[in-house]
Amino acid sequence: MTLTTHAIAGAALASLTPAQPVLGFCLGFASHYALDAIPHWDYPLYSSIDPDRGGALVLDRALFIDLFDIGCDLLLGIALSFFFFGGSGALLAIIAGIAGGIAPDFLQFIYTRLPTRPIKAMQDLHNRTHSPHRLRQEGRSVLGIASQVLIIAMFVVAANILAAH
Numbered sequence: 001m002t003l004t005t006h007a008i009a010g011a012a013l014a015s016l017t018p019a020q021p022v023l024g025f026c027l028g029f030a031s032h033y034a035l036d037a038i039p040h041w042d043y044p045l046y047s048s049i050d051p052d053r054g055g056a057l058v059l060d061r062a063l064f065i066d067l068f069d070i071g072c073d074l075l076l077g078i079a080l081s082f083f084f085f086g087g088s089g090a091l092l093a094i095i096a097g098i099a100g101g102i103a104p105d106f107l108q109f110i111y112t113r114l115p116t117r118p119i120k121a122m123q124d125l126h127n128r129t130h131s132p133h134r135l136r137q138e139g140r141s142v143l144g145i146a147s148q149v150l151i152i153a154m155f156v157v158a159a160n161i162l163a164a165h
């Protein structure tokens with residue numbers, strides 16, 4: 001799933017535990033695996049930054065395209081998270097939730113370069129919980145993008161309803 005969706009889901013959960021950023025991080029972290037279990041859409045990666053491809057990083061056009069896409073995805077996720085939840089006053093918790101939500105994908109990147117035991121365990125968990133359905137490759141990109149917008153909307157609405165109680 002996109003980093004945008006993971007970031008907002010993490011921020012939404014963390015906004016419910018405003019005084020406990022560590023718990024917010026853990027909730028965001030756990031939500032990553034739950035969300036990845038849903039058949040979803042991802043934008044294509046062209047360089048060895050793709051964990052499925054791996055290998056040495058080469059400073060080429062493909063890497064710059066990937067870094068641009070990932071950077072935009074990440075910035076959009078952070079910006080929308082602050083837009084939706086920044087007003088709650090739980091800034092540290094929100095940041096922790098975003099970090100937890102996106103951390104598993106960065107661990108994948110580290111795994112392909114530094115496959116130490118704990119990181120390998122996290123990678124195994126990621127692989128095991130990840131849906132085998134990749135909607136872009138299955139020609140269902142519209143459904144894949146629409147469903148992520150819906151998931152984001154559900155997290156934002158649910159967090160707002162829960163926060164109001």
Ligand SMILES: [Zn+2]
Pocket residue numbers: 001032036104105126
């Ligand atoms: Zn993931």
